[in-house]
Amino acid sequence: MTALLELENVTLRFGGVTAVNKVSFSVEEGEVFALVGPNGAGKSTVFNLVSRFYDPAEGDIRFAGESILKRQPHEMAGLGIARTFQNIELFDHATVLQNLLVGRHRHRRGNLLTETLFTPFVRREERRHREAVEKVIDFLDLQPYREKYIAGLPYGVRKVVEMGRALAIEPRLLLLDEPASGLSVEETQDVAFWIEDIKTQMGITVLMVEHDMHLVASVSDRVLALADGKMLALGTPKEVQTHPKVVEAYIGSTDPMAGAKVRAAV
Amino acid sequence: MRTVFKTSYDADIRMFKHGAQAGWYALLLVLAVVLPWLFNTYWLGEATNMLIWAIAGMGLMILVGQTGQASLGHAAFLAIGCYANVLLQMHGLPFVLAFPLGGLIAGLAGFFIAFPMARLHGIYLAIGTLALAILIDDLIVIAEPLTAGVVGLFAPDISIFGLDINRYGNPWLFYWLVLFVTVLIVLAYRNILRSPLGRSFAAVRDSEVSARAMGVNVALTKATAFGVSAGITGLAGALMGHFAGIFNNETFNIIISIQLLLMIVIGGLGSIHGAFFGAAVVALLPQAIAIGRDVVTGWLGSSSVAIPGLESAIFGFILIAFILFEPLGIYGRWIKIRTYFELFPFYRKDMFRRQRSYLKTERMR
Numbered sequence: 001m002t003a004l005l006e007l008e009n010v011t012l013r014f015g016g017v018t019a020v021n022k023v024s025f026s027v028e029e030g031e032v033f034a035l036v037g038p039n040g041a042g043k044s045t046v047f048n049l050v051s052r053f054y055d056p057a058e059g060d061i062r063f064a065g066e067s068i069l070k071r072q073p074h075e076m077a078g079l080g081i082a083r084t085f086q087n088i089e090l091f092d093h094a095t096v097l098q099n100l101l102v103g104r105h106r107h108r109r110g111n112l113l114t115e116t117l118f119t120p121f122v123r124r125e126e127r128r129h130r131e132a133v134e135k136v137i138d139f140l141d142l143q144p145y146r147e148k149y150i151a152g153l154p155y156g157v158r159k160v161v162e163m164g165r166a167l168a169i170e171p172r173l174l175l176l177d178e179p180a181s182g183l184s185v186e187e188t189q190d191v192a193f194w195i196e197d198i199k200t201q202m203g204i205t206v207l208m209v210e211h212d213m214h215l216v217a218s219v220s221d222r223v224l225a226l227a228d229g230k231m232l233a234l235g236t237p238k239e240v241q242t243h244p245k246v247v248e249a250y251i252g253s254t255d256p257m258a259g260a261k262v263r264a265a266v
Numbered sequence: 267m268r269t270v271f272k273t274s275y276d277a278d279i280r281m282f283k284h285g286a287q288a289g290w291y292a293l294l295l296v297l298a299v300v301l302p303w304l305f306n307t308y309w310l311g312e313a314t315n316m317l318i319w320a321i322a323g324m325g326l327m328i329l330v331g332q333t334g335q336a337s338l339g340h341a342a343f344l345a346i347g348c349y350a351n352v353l354l355q356m357h358g359l360p361f362v363l364a365f366p367l368g369g370l371i372a373g374l375a376g377f378f379i380a381f382p383m384a385r386l387h388g389i390y391l392a393i394g395t396l397a398l399a400i401l402i403d404d405l406i407v408i409a410e411p412l413t414a415g416v417v418g419l420f421a422p423d424i425s426i427f428g429l430d431i432n433r434y435g436n437p438w439l440f441y442w443l444v445l446f447v448t449v450l451i452v453l454a455y456r457n458i459l460r461s462p463l464g465r466s467f468a469a470v471r472d473s474e475v476s477a478r479a480m481g482v483n484v485a486l487t488k489a490t491a492f493g494v495s496a497g498i499t500g501l502a503g504a505l506m507g508h509f510a511g512i513f514n515n516e517t518f519n520i521i522i523s524i525q526l527l528l529m530i531v532i533g534g535l536g537s538i539h540g541a542f543f544g545a546a547v548v549a550l551l552p553q554a555i556a557i558g559r560d561v562v563t564g565w566l567g568s569s570s571v572a573i574p575g576l577e578s579a580i581f582g583f584i585l586i587a588f589i590l591f592e593p594l595g596i597y598g599r600w601i602k603i604r605t606y607f608e609l610f611p612f613y614r615k616d617m618f619r620r621q622r623s624y625l626k627t628e629r630m631r
Contacts, residue, residue: 053478073479074481074484075481076481077480077481083479085476089475090476091469091473092472093472094465094468094469094472098465098468101465102465102468104462105466106481115457115461115462115463115464116454116458118457118461127276130278130279169481
């Protein structure tokens with residue numbers, strides 16, 4: 001196994017707040033890696049660092065062995081890093097089909113001139129894009145929504161379209177920012193199956209942020225727990241879930257006498 | 267209501283959804299071509315004027331409707347296109363070269379201006395482009411040896427391979443020339459919309475952060491949109507120059523910029539139809555007012571009354587009415603009427619009501 005994504009001592013500060021503090025981890029090719037932690041732990045910030053929306057103050061981020069810090073955010077899709085957004089960032093005034101086709105932008109080979117003339121080459125390319133997108137539609141069962149505008153779709157479907165748009169990129173690494181937030185139990189189940197299939201059938205490495213610990217435990221190979229921008233624990237879902245520091249971060253101290261001690265001290 | 271049974275991916279790629287649609291547009295084109303036999307010279311001139319405005323409208327529509335970037339400075343590109351075209355002809359270039367070059371020069375100007383300009387958003391972008399329009403106005407005056415400043419320039423007769431075209435001498439030829447350019451621009455516009463470039467425009471319009479994550483170079487895409495938009499507007503400007511015959515820095519003032527923007531809003535943002543509907547309103551409104559005034563004075567039996575500023579007032583009133591009651595413009599209203607008849611009697615009043623949109627990630631700009 002080789003490391004596809006490596007973060008090395010990455011630190012990011014917003015003014016006096018250290019959002020991400022010396023975080024180092026590596027995501028192996030072909031695994032599902034989950035980031036967990038309470039609100040404000042820095043999970044989404046790590047995502048935005050990997051998407052190059054933020055520049056780290058210190059440290060290095062490498063993708064497939066090469067540092068990405070010199071690159072622009074829009075070059076990430078070209079490298080094969082696709083992402084979804086926690087609060088859904090779809091193109092509202094376009095159809096599902098058009099949204100998915102935007103995902104194919106990294107595969108664009110025409111230019112202003114050929115596209116204005118719509119040459120046979122561009123037409124062939126369009127067919128190719130359309131075919132690739134149809135595979136995604138098939139995979140995610142989006143057939144009923146092809147021609148629908150995003151603005152009129154229910155929340156659950158939008159979530160799926162976002163995942164589809166990221167898949168249309170044909171990435172090597174897929175960043176899923178809370179893929180199950182706001183979804184029903186059944187929909188979350190679907191997401192779990194899809195992530196499993198994305199890993200095993202498509203061979204895409206997945207890095208995800210998720211609060212639903214059932215989902216995390218059922219699909220991820222390894223989990224990293226963050227709190228206040230610092231790394232708490234890294235390991236299998238079971239190891240992390242039972243790690244004393246993680247339990248403390250979520251529900252307070254594990255010491256049954258902690259409360260009594262505090263009262264005694266006062 | 268027609269349901270298209272799609273059997274190949276080409277059904278989504280084709281220019282027309284189905285044969286009947288292509289048929290209607292073919293009929294419209296035939297009607298447009300035979301117009302010189304149906305209209306007298308005066309109304310043919312009005313039709314020509316409308317088409318020129320429609321070209322300019324399509325130019326601005328690419329930027330505002332498709333890419334979501336406001337511009338109050340498009341008169342600048344009209345001016346650049348017009349002056350470039352006429353000056354090149356005065357220096358011996360034939361129209362068939364000077365005309366596309368005029369568009370190209372305006373397009374390149376738009377492309378390069380966009381790099382600093384497109385970093386601005388919303389109202390700031392509007393102000394920035396407004397400054398551009400004022401700047402070009404002054405530049406024309408300053409560059410007097412070239413542009414003849416406030417005195418203005420005469421547009422020469424158009425000569426295409428020995429065929430002289432003059433708006434007054436043979437208006438039907440001028441009309442056909444404008445119609446030809448219009449059709450080419452419509453085709454180019456449609457092609458851009460159905461190709462990756464058009465989708466990246468829409469991506470930038472709806473969510474810049476997301477477009478970036480999809481691999482769209484936002485700055486370059488905006489500059490391309492500015493360039494294409496300015497280029498088409500420049501072509502319209504060149505035709506406007508030939509239509510007016512004489513022009514100076516005042517011909518392309520800020521009012522024209524604002525009128526252009528209001529025109530596409532009234533017509534319906536985001537559609538080619540909108541540019542044409544809006545152009546019809548702008549080009550025909552003065553005539554409609556004149557006819558209306560004649561009728562009123564006829565009733566009153568008095569001599570003709572002239573109310574200064576009436577045209578602007580009525581135009582403003584129409585605009586306010588549209589923003590209040592039909593933000594989607596004339597084209598939006600047309601879609602609703604069509605759907606009403608297609609679905610009769612099942613049309614519901616809130617069918618086109620805008621859905622509440624969900625939370626957006628904080629934009630990272």
